[in-house]
Amino acid sequence: MSGGPEQGDRTVELLIAFAVFLVGTFICMALGWSLSWGLALGLVCFTLVGLRRGLTLRALVRMAWEGARTSLVVLRILVLIGFLTALWRASGTIAFFVHTGLEWMHPGAFYLAAFLLAAALSMAFGSSFGVAGTAGVILAAIARGGGASLAVTGGAVLSGAYLGERLSPASSSAALTAALAGVEQHSFQLRMWRTTPLPLALSLAFYGGISLLCPIQRVDQTILTALEEGFDLSWTVVLPAAVLLVLPFLKVGAARSILASCGVAAVLAVWEQGRPLAEVIWSCVAGCVVRQPELTDIMSGGGLASMVNGMCIVLFSCASSGILNGAELLEPVKKRLERIARRTDLYVATAVVSVTSAALLCNQSIALVLTGQTMEESFRRSGKDGILLSQALGNTAIVLAAAVPWSIAASVPLEAMEAPALAIPFAFFLFAAPACDWLLHRRQFKMEG
Numbered sequence: 001m002s003g004g005p006e007q008g009d010r011t012v013e014l015l016i017a018f019a020v021f022l023v024g025t026f027i028c029m030a031l032g033w034s035l036s037w038g039l040a041l042g043l044v045c046f047t048l049v050g051l052r053r054g055l056t057l058r059a060l061v062r063m064a065w066e067g068a069r070t071s072l073v074v075l076r077i078l079v080l081i082g083f084l085t086a087l088w089r090a091s092g093t094i095a096f097f098v099h100t101g102l103e104w105m106h107p108g109a110f111y112l113a114a115f116l117l118a119a120a121l122s123m124a125f126g127s128s129f130g131v132a133g134t135a136g137v138i139l140a141a142i143a144r145g146g147g148a149s150l151a152v153t154g155g156a157v158l159s160g161a162y163l164g165e166r167l168s169p170a171s172s173s174a175a176l177t178a179a180l181a182g183v184e185q186h187s188f189q190l191r192m193w194r195t196t197p198l199p200l201a202l203s204l205a206f207y208g209g210i211s212l213l214c215p216i217q218r219v220d221q222t223i224l225t226a227l228e229e230g231f232d233l234s235w236t237v238v239l240p241a242a243v244l245l246v247l248p249f250l251k252v253g254a255a256r257s258i259l260a261s262c263g264v265a266a267v268l269a270v271w272e273q274g275r276p277l278a279e280v281i282w283s284c285v286a287g288c289v290v291r292q293p294e295l296t297d298i299m300s301g302g303g304l305a306s307m308v309n310g311m312c313i314v315l316f317s318c319a320s321s322g323i324l325n326g327a328e329l330l331e332p333v334k335k336r337l338e339r340i341a342r343r344t345d346l347y348v349a350t351a352v353v354s355v356t357s358a359a360l361l362c363n364q365s366i367a368l369v370l371t372g373q374t375m376e377e378s379f380r381r382s383g384k385d386g387i388l389l390s391q392a393l394g395n396t397a398i399v400l401a402a403a404v405p406w407s408i409a410a411s412v413p414l415e416a417m418e419a420p421a422l423a424i425p426f427a428f429f430l431f432a433a434p435a436c437d438w439l440l441h442r443r444q445f446k447m448e449g
Contacts, residue, residue: 017045036312067322085302087265089288110216122164126171132413154419155426180372181390199432226294347445364401364409
């Protein structure tokens, strides 16, 4: 192509590509298809825009591969998380956490206990979907049976689940954030720990206050009995969680920590729970099956099969971002964001991109990748290091995606609990984390240069 299209035509082409991408994504959501099909369509659209601008297909494939390489560390973690989610079910580790939380639950502290139980599970589990599909389902059932507010319960579970998305060594969101910012996951999560105490304390006060003002009427004992009958709940089943939480503080990498936890859980599944070794190995692929009727829907699952959709989403979103970044398709957007950052600061601009991306693309991973790719250059030009970018992403893109009702970061957990979208305003931690981080550290995010 000689000369190429005018600037206005280029903008129109990009807008059309995004429009087709968004329509495809919404169609996938409406029909219940995997979002990876919509992302694959977006990858094709952005490739066509690159070809229209005179780039060769080989160059665009190289850009897509460079972007996809960013996801390789995350894909490895997702494979291991698939194993982990099945083995923790088979070993009784998840059952122990849920049983202990419900056993200690006081009617006058129900919402506070819901938040703490979800937070504890997400710290060990690293997945908001996993927390919502296990403890969230149980807590929602207790709320309905005990006359508690399903909206507040859903908000408490969302808050606890996304606390662990930032802090857990098993979190794919944490691994992706660290990869995008070019820092070690351990360093990123140490920074998240430093920014957590204040929003955590405020969240505890919030849910404690609501619990005292609106106590639950009663706690159903049926699920407790089912867990006791279905699993050996001796203290040893906590060991996989202890291994996963302790090893990263001994500077053991996230992948090795998860692998060690999987090994301990596999031994316990055979030794403590009496499961055949062949069944335990197969559960790593197909997921754990709990045959007790009361627990089948809420305790079965996990395995590599449960991660395939998430792996495709991460791979396609990173490949698309590689083309958007490599072909400089987002340069006009980046310039506008720099103007916003100069009027406010880099943190506010990151939050704006995070919410907009989550609202348009309906997916936390895509919003995280797009925000990281879009803001990276502005941080670099301002002399900010990767750890500061990771801090901004961890306290905006990871949590604020769940504040968008139609984003799967919020809709999937809420659907699992059959909780209304009204739960989102009660997900206090989602708003406290970015607000506290900005108030305490806004001077570090001032645009310079």
